[in-house]
Amino acid sequence: MEIAKIYxxxxxxxxxxxxxxxxxxLGLLEEExxxxxxxxxxxVRRVDWDQSLVELTHNTRSPIPFSVIEAWSKAQxxxxxxxFAELRHAWASLDQTLYIWDYWxxxxxxxLPGDSAIISVALCPARSEAFDEAPEFLxxxxxxxxxxxxxxxxxxxxxxxxxxxxxxxxxxxxxxxHSIRSTAGGRIFLLSGAPQIYELCYGSEGWFxxxxxxxxxxxxxxxxxxxxxx
Numbered sequence: 001m002e003i004a005k006i007y008x009x010x011x012x013x014x015x016x017x018x019x020x021x022x023x024x025x026l027g028l029l030e031e032e033x034x035x036x037x038x039x040x041x042x043x044v045r046r047v048d049w050d051q052s053l054v055e056l057t058h059n060t061r062s063p064i065p066f067s068v069i070e071a072w073s074k075a076q077x078x079x080x081x082x083x084f085a086e087l088r089h090a091w092a093s094l095d096q097t098l099y100i101w102d103y104w105x106x107x108x109x110x111x112l113p114g115d116s117a118i119i120s121v122a123l124c125p126a127r128s129e130a131f132d133e134a135p136e137f138l139x140x141x142x143x144x145x146x147x148x149x150x151x152x153x154x155x156x157x158x159x160x161x162x163x164x165x166x167x168x169x170x171x172x173x174x175x176x177x178h179s180i181r182s183t184a185g186g187r188i189f190l191l192s193g194a195p196q197i198y199e200l201c202y203g204s205e206g207w208f209x210x211x212x213x214x215x216x217x218x219x220x221x222x223x224x225x226x227x228x229x230x
Contacts, residue, residue, distance in 0.1 A: 062103040068092050071099065077117045084123050086137065087152065089161065093118035098141060100161065110163055116144040122180035124188050126151070130203045135164060140188055140200065142177040146170060147190065147200055147214065168202045168212040175214075190214070 071094045072079060081092040083103070090103045098112040098121060120142045128134040135151030151164035175198070179191040188200040195218070202212040 062090075062106060064090075064092075065099075065101055065106050065109045067109050068094075068099050068101070071097065078119070080118070080120075082121075084137075086123055087161065091121060093121060096143065100163075102161070108160060110161060112139075112141070112150060112163060114141060114143045114148070115146055118143050119176055120178055120180055122182065123152070124180075124182035125184065125186045127186035127203075130186075131166075135166075138166075138186075138188075139163075140180050140182075140190075142172070142180060142190065144172065144176065146172055147177065149200075149202060149212070170200065170210070170212045170214045172214070 072092065075094040077095045079092070079094050081090070083090050084100070088102060088104060089100050090106075091101075092099045096114040096117050098114065098118055100110045100112070101108065118141060122140045124138045124140055126134045126136070126138045131151075135153045137152045139150040139152050141148050141150065146169050149166050149168040151166050152161060153164070154160060154162040175192040175196065177190040177192050177198070180188065181191075182188050190198045190200060192198065197217045199215045199217060200212070201215050204211060
């Protein structure tokens with residue numbers, strides 16, 4: 001005579017505790033799972049594709065130049081990268097050197113040395129009244145020690161990108177600028193701390209004014225000082 005095995009259950013299922021044979025236990029388990037599924041599953045609802053969404057695809061792959069990869073492997077302090085879409089160029093900041101190259105034709109790599117580790121970079125429009133011959137764009141490079149402007153031209157004229165030093169640089173005085181933004185008119189703002197907002201002012205030099213300086217517009221929580229601090 002076959003002896004039916006007795007199973008004892010003590011679970012969180014409703015009405016599923018005590019003693020039962022194997023077949024009874026299986027039936028109770030299926031019933032409980034079916035009840036839980038019906039309680040948590042609603043009717044199937046069809047969702048149409050949102051035509052405003054764009055599917056991400058790629059047509060080609062652009063390799064990173066070997067010189068940049070080699071420099072990246074040797075970076076010891078900071079490493080960052082991004083795109084200058086307006087110029088169709090990519091960039092990588094590795095310690096205190098900025099590398100820029102055309103990601104469609106990555107044959108030529110421009111390198112721009114800084115005076116210390118590079119914190120952030122940005123591409124901004126140039127104010128035409130500040131130059132005899134204004135560049136197409138201004139490259140703003142913020143390092144641990146200074147904020148410097150470099151002129152960029154030639155990217156869309158079919159010629160090689162040209163970098164030109166402009167002589168505009170201002171000390172950071174210990175501030176680390178992690179974000180740089182600009183207006184359509186060419187004003188440049190930098191964010192530091194929690195938060196401190198600065199503006200990089202550049203132009204002609206005056207008796208009591210340097211041709212490039214950082215103007216603080218606000219200070220962080222608990223700070224002192226006001227608009228106009230330099």
